[in-house]
Amino acid sequence: xxxxxxxxxxxxxxxxxxxxxxxxxxxxxxxxxxxxxxxxxxxxxxxxxxxxxxxxxxxxxxxxxxxxxxxxxxxxxxxxxxxxxxxxxxxxxxxxxxxxxxxxxxxxxxxxxxxxxxxxxxxxxxxxxxxxxxxxxxxxxxxxxxxxxxxxxxxxxxxxxxxxxxxxxxxxxxxxxxxxxxxxxxxxxxxxxxxxxxxxxxxxxxxxxxxxxxxxxxxxxxxxxxxxxxxxxxxxxxxxxxxxxxxxxxxxxxxxxxxxxxxxxxxxxxxxxxxxxxxxxxxxxxxxxxxxxxxxxxxxxxxxxxxxxxxxxxxxxxxxxxxxxxxxxxxxxxxxxxxxxxxxxxxxxxxxxxxxxxxxxxxxxxxxxxxxxxxxxxxxxxxxxxxxxxxxxxxxxxxxxxxxxxxxxxxxxxxxxxxxxxxxxxxxxxxxxxxxxxxxxxxxxxxxxxxxxxxxxxxxxxxxxxxxxxxxxxxxxxxxxxxxxxxxxxxxxxxxxxxxxxxxxxxxxxxxxxxxxxxxxxxxxxxxxxxx
Amino acid sequence: xxxxxxxxxxxxxxxxxxxxxxxxxxxxxxxxxxxxxxxxxxxxxxxxxxxxxxxxxxxxxxxxxxxxxxxxxxxxxxxxxxxxxxxxxxxxxxxxxxxxxxxxxxxxxxxxxxxxxxxxxxxxxxxxxxxxxxxxxxxxxxxxxxxxxxxxxxxxxxxxxxxxxxxxxxxxxxxxxxxxxxxxxxxxxxxxxxxxxxxxxxxxxxxxxxxxxxxxxxxxxxxxxxxxxxxxxxxxxxxxxxxxxxxxxxxxxxxxxxxxxxxxxxxxxxxxxxxxxxxxxxxxxxxxxxxxxxxxxxxxxxxxxxxxxxxxxxxxxxxxxxxxxx
Numbered sequence: 001x002x003x004x005x006x007x008x009x010x011x012x013x014x015x016x017x018x019x020x021x022x023x024x025x026x027x028x029x030x031x032x033x034x035x036x037x038x039x040x041x042x043x044x045x046x047x048x049x050x051x052x053x054x055x056x057x058x059x060x061x062x063x064x065x066x067x068x069x070x071x072x073x074x075x076x077x078x079x080x081x082x083x084x085x086x087x088x089x090x091x092x093x094x095x096x097x098x099x100x101x102x103x104x105x106x107x108x109x110x111x112x113x114x115x116x117x118x119x120x121x122x123x124x125x126x127x128x129x130x131x132x133x134x135x136x137x138x139x140x141x142x143x144x145x146x147x148x149x150x151x152x153x154x155x156x157x158x159x160x161x162x163x164x165x166x167x168x169x170x171x172x173x174x175x176x177x178x179x180x181x182x183x184x185x186x187x188x189x190x191x192x193x194x195x196x197x198x199x200x201x202x203x204x205x206x207x208x209x210x211x212x213x214x215x216x217x218x219x220x221x222x223x224x225x226x227x228x229x230x231x232x233x234x235x236x237x238x239x240x241x242x243x244x245x246x247x248x249x250x251x252x253x254x255x256x257x258x259x260x261x262x263x264x265x266x267x268x269x270x271x272x273x274x275x276x277x278x279x280x281x282x283x284x285x286x287x288x289x290x291x292x293x294x295x296x297x298x299x300x301x302x303x304x305x306x307x308x309x310x311x312x313x314x315x316x317x318x319x320x321x322x323x324x325x326x327x328x329x330x331x332x333x334x335x336x337x338x339x340x341x342x343x344x345x346x347x348x349x350x351x352x353x354x355x356x357x358x359x360x361x362x363x364x365x366x367x368x369x370x371x372x373x374x375x376x377x378x379x380x381x382x383x384x385x386x387x388x389x390x391x392x393x394x395x396x397x398x399x400x401x402x403x404x405x406x407x408x409x410x411x412x413x414x415x416x417x418x419x420x421x422x423x424x425x426x427x428x429x430x431x432x433x434x435x436x437x438x439x440x441x442x443x444x445x446x447x448x449x450x451x452x453x454x455x456x457x458x459x460x461x462x463x464x465x466x467x468x469x470x471x472x473x474x475x476x477x478x479x480x481x482x483x484x485x486x487x488x489x490x491x492x493x494x495x496x497x498x499x500x501x502x503x504x505x506x507x508x509x510x511x512x513x514x515x516x517x518x519x520x521x522x523x524x525x526x527x528x529x530x531x532x
Numbered sequence: 533x534x535x536x537x538x539x540x541x542x543x544x545x546x547x548x549x550x551x552x553x554x555x556x557x558x559x560x561x562x563x564x565x566x567x568x569x570x571x572x573x574x575x576x577x578x579x580x581x582x583x584x585x586x587x588x589x590x591x592x593x594x595x596x597x598x599x600x601x602x603x604x605x606x607x608x609x610x611x612x613x614x615x616x617x618x619x620x621x622x623x624x625x626x627x628x629x630x631x632x633x634x635x636x637x638x639x640x641x642x643x644x645x646x647x648x649x650x651x652x653x654x655x656x657x658x659x660x661x662x663x664x665x666x667x668x669x670x671x672x673x674x675x676x677x678x679x680x681x682x683x684x685x686x687x688x689x690x691x692x693x694x695x696x697x698x699x700x701x702x703x704x705x706x707x708x709x710x711x712x713x714x715x716x717x718x719x720x721x722x723x724x725x726x727x728x729x730x731x732x733x734x735x736x737x738x739x740x741x742x743x744x745x746x747x748x749x750x751x752x753x754x755x756x757x758x759x760x761x762x763x764x765x766x767x768x769x770x771x772x773x774x775x776x777x778x779x780x781x782x783x784x785x786x787x788x789x790x791x792x793x794x795x796x797x798x799x800x801x802x803x804x805x806x807x808x809x810x811x812x813x814x815x816x817x818x819x820x821x822x823x824x825x826x827x828x829x830x831x832x833x834x835x836x837x838x839x840x841x842x843x844x845x846x847x848x849x850x851x852x853x854x855x856x857x858x
Contacts, residue, residue: 172621175584180635180676181609190635194625270624270662 014355015364021348022367025374025414028385029251035388036244043233044245051229058143059225062218063211065147066154070207073151073299074158075200079188080292082166083174083282092296093163094526099303100156101518103475103492105216106511107153108146109499110307112220115140120310146221150214152303154207161203165196174282184282197268205261205376212254213378215478216496226250227478230380234482240387247384254376308515314508322509326494331513334474334490337405341412342420342469346462348413349420353428354450358436368421375418379478382415386483408483412473419472420465427461428454460528467525471518533557534716535684539590542573542580550576552740554590558716558733563707565731566720567763573740574720575618578686581718582615583608595683614677614715618688620670622661629657632676643679650709651675666694667702674706678713685710687719691726703730724764728752736760758843767841768817775842781819783839790832796825 081093099107113119117137125136169192177187193200211225218228226246234243284292315322352371356364374382390401401407431454439449455462477492484493491510498507535558543549550573558564568574579585581592583599583606591601594613599606622631632653633644648654651671661669670690677685690706691699707730710717721727727734728748736743736751736759743763744756755761758778767778770792786808794812801807805820810831825831 172617172619173623175579175582176615176617176621177635178584178608179582179613179615180680182635186635191623195623197625268625 015359015361018352018355018364018367021352022370025417026370028382028389028414029377031389032244032247032251032381032385036241036248039241039244041241041245043239043242047229047233047242047246051224055224055226055229058223059212062143062147062150062223062225063208065144066150066211067204067207069148069151070155070158070204073155073303074203075162075193077292077296077299078159078162079166079192080295082163083184083192084284084288084292086284086289086292088293092300094523095300095304096159096296097156097522097526098519099153100160101471101515101522102153102304102307103216103477103495103511103514104150104153104210104214105220105477105492105499106495106514107149107303107307108217108220109495109504109507110310110511111145111149112141113504114306114310115145120313141221143221143223146217146223150211150217151207152307154210155299155303157206157210158200158203161199162196165199166192169195184288194268195270198265198270201261201264201268205257208257209254209376209378212250213380213478215380215481216499220499226253227378227380230384231478231481234384240384243384244388247381250378251381254378254381255373258373258376308512311508311512311515314505315512318505318508321506327509327513330489330491330494330510331517333488334492334514335517337408337412337490338470338473340405341409341416341473342466344409344413345417345420345469346424346466349417349424349465350455350462353421353424354446354454357428357433358446368425371421372418374414375416377415379411379415379476380482382411383479383482386411386414403483403485405485405488408480408485411479411483412476415476415479416469416472419468423461423464423468424458427458431457464525464528467521467528471521474514474517534560534595535718536593537590538593540577540580540587540592541589542576542585542587550740551580554740554742556735556742556745558718560716561714562732563710563717563719563730564733564735565727566718566735566737567722567724567727568720568737569722572737574722574737575688577737578615578688578718578720581684582613582686583611612680612683614680614682614685616670616673616677616685616687616690618690618692620673620690622664622669622672622676624661627658627660628653628664628672631661631672632679634676636679640679640681643681647675647679650712652705665698667698667705670694670702671705671709674709678709678715682715685715685717687717689721690719691721691723706730736763755841761841761843766818768812768819769815770840771813772840777840777842779835779839779841781817784817784819784833784835786819786821786823787832787834790834792833794831794833796827796829796831798827799825 077092077096081089081096115121122133122136125132173191173195174187177191182190213227214225215227215231218225219231226249230243230246230250233239233246349371352364352367356368386407387402390407393401435453436449439453444452474490475492477496480490480493481496484490489497491514495507495510495514498504498510537554537556540551540554541549542551554577566574566577576585580587580600586605587600589602592599594611597606598604599611623634626634629644629648632647633641645654648657651674653668653671653675656664656668656672659668661672664672674685674687687706691703694702703726719726719730731748733746734748734751735745738759744751744760746754751760752764755764758767761767761778766781768781768784770777770779792812794810794817796808796810797816798809799806801824802820805822806824808819808821808825808831810817810819812833819833
């Protein structure tokens with residue numbers, strides 16, 4: 001009895017730490033609401049009367065179009081790769097993931113330049129197909145073009161989710177549909193899509209959050225979204241009060257999307273037995289093979305090969321002017337800050353998830369929900385919240401916390417923690433609670449059990465979580481722009497600054513460095529996932 | 533013959549054939565049980581019948597139509613074959629009635645109420661798969677297959693995921709449904725008892741080779757080789773006058789005295805009687821008795837000579853079909 005009481009006390013202590021961590025995570029959001037209560041709302045209401053509708057409509061329009069194009073680019077190849085066997089399938093599979101390594105703003109900067117009057121596309125048409133010159137001489141910095149470019153970078157979320165879902169549906173249902181007389185197209189619409197709805201909605205939610213979070217690309221294209229509004233109010237107009245109230249508005253929009261996603265995912269979360277026969281099943285006619293290759297290659301070329309070639313070409317053109325020392329310095333900064341933040345995130349997530357597992361507390365489940373909401377929060381909201389939280393501390397201490405590395409790491413910690421939760425939690429759930437009981441029965445204390453059994457068992461998931469966090473933090477722009485220390489640049493901020501000054505050629509080396517790091521980590525991730 | 537399988541061959545790698553020269557016929561309305569170990573090629577054979585796999589040689593003919601041969605391959609949905617897959621997968625996003633009528637030709641729509649009644653699903657039409665028990669899910673799978681009035685029904689391990697407590701009841705229900713609808717059925721199983729209780733004929737399959745195809749009683753009493761004999765029940769080996777014979781446990785009587793003496797190794801209660809493991813002639817035997825015996829005690833047995841089973845020297849080779857001498 002005494003032992004179990006001690007155990008309860010120890011578990012309660014750990015649970016208390018977890019609740020405290022959750023409090024630290026939501027503290028800036030609490031500060032955002034509390035501090036905003038006393039704000040002068042004159043400017044905000046002026047904004048609401050004259051600009052809010054325009055901002056809302058363009059945000060929703062961009063969101064809708066990006067989801068539509070991501071759907072188009074993500075789902076069709078995912079179906080072909082999951083259900084058909086053909087030469088080059090594995091290579092396509094990897095290449096279709098890789099545009100995830102290209103940040104949305106880099107995609108937008110690159111294509112913005114490629115399609116400009118002096119860019120390679122229009123120059124080529126003028127030189128070789130002069131009859132089309134008038135037709136292609138357009139202003140491409142339009143919201144519709146931006147949505148396509150954003151979906152080039154974001155469709156891999158849908159591709160990855162559908163790829164897993166279509167594969168897990170397996171051959172049972174596909175054989176059954178064949179037996180019941182459905183052709184492949186009908187199987188796709190009547191079985192593939194309905195059974196993958198939860199995965200599709202989760203991916204659409206992630207894409208929506210990325211679009212709401214987007215700053216670099218929308219500001220380059222001059223589109224008014226909530227995030228660009230926050231930056232404009234905070235940066236250009238130095239109006240922190242309006243920026244904060246806009247951040248609250250964006251927070252509420254995100255919460256609305258979050259709960260909608262949760263509701264839809266629960267509503268359509270069918271339980272079905274995934275079967276062990278997951279090999280591709282549909283036969284390929286030559287027409288279908290042509291369709292598969294054309295679809296996959298167009299997406300791979302448009303979303304990956306063309307921007308990469310463009311950047312490589314820029315590097316060769318500008319090779320003599322490249323400051324390699326600066327590239328190295330910024331790479332070091334980027335790796336340093338991404339590494340520190342990712343390690344911190346992984347340690348905290350492991351601790352929280354393990355305590356959740358051993359304590360069975362409902363409070364900790366709520367904590368889990370709070371953490372998963374943080375990824376939905378746009379960087380601009382977190383940035384503004386952190387400024388509001390630390391401004392009084394800055395004033396009272398007399399030194400700058402805002403614009404310091406620890407505060408930037410803290411911001412990353414809040415924004416990207418949820419990214420690490422998913423792979424670790426999924427991996428934890430694979431091992432039954434009996435395993436914990438077995439550990440107890442052979443005398444292992446919880447921490448020993450965690451170190452000797454759980455960490456080795458979940459090694460792949462931990463590496464995957466680390467890679468995803470690292471890539472996301474490395475690509476981050478809004479948070480870094482708001483909270484980076486004075487004179488501290490990362491590859492992302494430097495890319496943005498050159499691009500916004502219309503020095504796209506000069507920004508290419510920084511962009512390509514981010515992409516190369518991203519590709520390396522995504523390849524590790526892909527290998528680990530296939531092992532898993 | 534309603535279903536004719538002629539010299540069927542199936543392989544994924546030529547040097548490792550899964551099914552070799554399979555040759556048998558099925559009469560209309562019969563239930564044929566396909567028995568074999570895991571990996572023996574049973575499910576592959578069903579997939580060939582259903583048109584989910586192409587055969588490498590031979591032919592499949594159903595109701596006078598060649599479905600598959602070296603030149604012909606009729607696609608799965610054109611074969612008039614209903615397939616109830618293992619684990620009876622139901623579409624989780626559809627309720628019972630939508631599952632049954634999924635992609636159903638309008639000609640069959642008027643059959644729905646009759647099938648629902650036959651399968652006892654009339655009150656469950658609005659339920660989703662996760663709201664059904666294992667037995668109910670299985671009946672929905674069967675209803676979905678038979679509403680299309682197939683010429684042939686294929687059942688892949690239909691009872692493997694059911695609790696033993698409801699297995700017997702479900703088995704009887706399925707038997708009644710199939711027999712009432714009169715559909716020729718092939719069911720694949722590795723459970724011998726299932727086959728005995730439901731099948732008109734049993735086909736024993738080992739390493740891609742047909743071992744024996746006959747009525748259950750005949751196979752049990754007259755197995756074509758050791759594999760078939762052992763597959764259908766326990767067998768005890770006895771050496772009489774330098775010749776090897778086999779005896780089924782139920783054909784052995786325990787008596788007070790005889791020429792055949794053995795030592796009890798273990799005696800365990802198995803329900804209505806005791807199962808005795810004993811040593812006879814340096815062989816381990818299994819026999820049954822109404823009475824219990826202590827380990828180590830001596831027992832005597834007798835049997836009728838007619839119950840002795842003898843095979844030729846090729847008995848253990850299941851790649852050939854040895855003939856029984858008796």
